[in-house]
Amino acid sequence: MFANTGQGPNFSVLEIGDPDRVAVIEANTAYWALVDRHDLPQALGGAMVEDFLTRAPEFATEMAHLRSGLQLSAVYVNPTERCNLNCSYCYLPEEMRKNGIDMGEEKLILALERLLQHFRKILPEGVKPQLIFHGSEPMVAREAVFAAIARFKDDFHFGIQTNATLLDDTAISFLREHHVGIGLSLDAPTAEVANRTRKNWQGNGYYDTVVSVIKKLVDYPALNVITTVTQANVHTLTEMVDFYHGLGVRVVMLNPVRCTRQGGMDLKPDNQVLAVAFFKALDRSFALFAQTGRKLVIANFANVLAGVIGPTGRRLMCDISPCGGGRCFFAVSADGEVVPCSEFIGMNEFSGGNIFRDNPADILASKPFQEVTDRKVEKILPCAGCAIRHFCGAPCPAEIYKVSGDINAPSPYCSFFEEQVRYAFRTIAQQREEAYLWDSWRTETEMSYCWK
Amino acid sequence: MKAQKQIISYRRRCNLIGQGTGLSHYILLTPSAETTPEDKSK
Ligand code: SF4
Ligand code: SF4
Numbered sequence: 219m220f221a222n223t224g225q226g227p228n229f230s231v232l233e234i235g236d237p238d239r240v241a242v243i244e245a246n247t248a249y250w251a252l253v254d255r256h257d258l259p260q261a262l263g264g265a266m267v268e269d270f271l272t273r274a275p276e277f278a279t280e281m282a283h284l285r286s287g288l289q290l291s292a293v294y295v296n297p298t299e300r301c302n303l304n305c306s307y308c309y310l311p312e313e314m315r316k317n318g319i320d321m322g323e324e325k326l327i328l329a330l331e332r333l334l335q336h337f338r339k340i341l342p343e344g345v346k347p348q349l350i351f352h353g354s355e356p357m358v359a360r361e362a363v364f365a366a367i368a369r370f371k372d373d374f375h376f377g378i379q380t381n382a383t384l385l386d387d388t389a390i391s392f393l394r395e396h397h398v399g400i401g402l403s404l405d406a407p408t409a410e411v412a413n414r415t416r417k418n419w420q421g422n423g424y425y426d427t428v429v430s431v432i433k434k435l436v437d438y439p440a441l442n443v444i445t446t447v448t449q450a451n452v453h454t455l456t457e458m459v460d461f462y463h464g465l466g467v468r469v470v471m472l473n474p475v476r477c478t479r480q481g482g483m484d485l486k487p488d489n490q491v492l493a494v495a496f497f498k499a500l501d502r503s504f505a506l507f508a509q510t511g512r513k514l515v516i517a518n519f520a521n522v523l524a525g526v527i528g529p530t531g532r533r534l535m536c537d538i539s540p541c542g543g544g545r546c547f548f549a550v551s552a553d554g555e556v557v558p559c560s561e562f563i564g565m566n567e568f569s570g571g572n573i574f575r576d577n578p579a580d581i582l583a584s585k586p587f588q589e590v591t592d593r594k595v596e597k598i599l600p601c602a603g604c605a606i607r608h609f610c611g612a613p614c615p616a617e618i619y620k621v622s623g624d625i626n627a628p629s630p631y632c633s634f635f636e637e638q639v640r641y642a643f644r645t646i647a648q649q650r651e652e653a654y655l656w657d658s659w660r661t662e663t664e665m666s667y668c669w670k
Numbered sequence: 671m672k673a674q675k676q677i678i679s680y681r682r683r684c685n686l687i688g689q690g691t692g693l694s695h696y697i698l699l700t701p702s703a704e705t706t707p708e709d710k711s712k
Contacts, residue, residue, distance in 0.1 A: 668680040
């Protein structure tokens with residue numbers, strides 16, 4: 219039996235930049251093998267092909283489940299439209315952030331009640347859904363948010379994504395006591411660069427405040443820090459890794475800015491510049507781990523690596539198509555409108571209904587949601603023929619809709635994503651996976667296939 | 671001549687599928703602040 223003819227599988231060969239090995243990939247099932255570059259003929263016929271074919275149905279079933287069988291398990295709620303900051307690349311409309319409405323405590327509690335009823339019907343007993351307060355800035359609606367957390371503490375795993383500027387000591391103690399996951403944003407290791415993009419309406423930055431909050435929370439197991447990578451800070455990523463590692467931070471995301479709004483588009487780093495800077499930062503995190511035994515997980519890369527190692531091992535759902543928006547989670551805006559993901563907030567054409575009027579099940583089945591959950595790489599060129607399509611996912615529909623007016627188009631970050639997957643394969647070739655993945659990765663997953 | 675490198679090919683499966691998978695779009699909520707039965711690391 220041979221690959222690429224007759225009944226044989228379609229094996230693509232990918233140059234990964236490793237001196238010894240290339241990757242052989244069967245794209246539909248997300249199967250891969252790293253093979254000595256002088257040994258390719260053996261990989262394209264014989265035992266490896268036979269072995270793949272015996273396991274292919276199982277891999278295909280797993281992919282189908284991941285891509286269309288998952289339940290809703292998380293909801294993002296914006297308790298207010300307002301924000302006390304005015305970051306240059308924010309994906310939310312400016313007028314909304316400046317003068318927008320609040321949901322208010324009573325309605326927030328009603329919304330959570332309605333969501334909980336839905337989750338009770340669909341989730342197995344004992345599994346708690348995730349509820350993440352998201353922005354604008356949720357701490358602007360602190361009283362309502364804290365009342366909801368206290369009331370539903372046994373029903374949801376809570377998280378809050380905040381700019382940290384309103385987190386005083388009382389708020390921090392409350393969030394710790396209630397085991398709330400905390401995501402903070404910081405864009406650079408120095409005030410000068412960080413304050414360029416993240417600032418208030420008067421143009422003042424909050425670097426010092428954010429760093430002091432990170433220091434207070436650094437021992438907290440559920441702290442994540444997000445750095446949005448733009449032209450302004452792309453050259454500081456390696457320093458950023460040193461800075462976070464020095465502070466004792468354990469998980470960060472170095473997320474390339476989404477081009478969902480003009481501000482983001484204007485600040486988008488060049489893909490090649492981004493790739494070089496991002497991989498230097500990853501190399502640095504590896505070196506720091508080797509030197510100190512203490513790991514700084516760069517979670518957006520770790521998720522891509524986890525998705526290569528085992529498609530169902532990923533936690534973040536941007537790099538698979540359809541993405542998680544509108545099926546694994548959705549976002550509720552302050553007026554109750556429900557969109558597939560927070561990235562769609564403010565795009566009313568993607569509203570699937572209103573949480574105060576419609577059932578979550580109907581919202582999930584609505585036409586705008588289906589448009590997003592139907593966005594598959596198979597429908598997009600050049601993604602349909604791309605060997606790494608299930609390691610990349612061609613995100614993000616909201617961003618791509620804004621950039622090209624059609625969600626079934628490729629990503630402005632395509633060439634960066636290609637490089638990122640190559641880096642992931644090099645990591646595997648060097649057997650360095652452990653250095654990049656979060657600590658509970660091994661216990662959360664098990665080996666389901668291993669060559670020989 | 672250099673010795674040929676072994677083939678590396680493996681796949682892992684999440685044993686929290688449906689619970690751990692698909693949680694979020696960019697906030698990695700692990701490690702969770704709450705200890706789950708599957709997570710014995712804390
Ligand atoms: S965006 Fe680019 S790298 Fe990603 S699947 Fe499409 S073609 Fe492949
Ligand atoms: S790809 Fe975009 S819409 Fe989909 S989950 Fe990620 S941020 Fe949300």
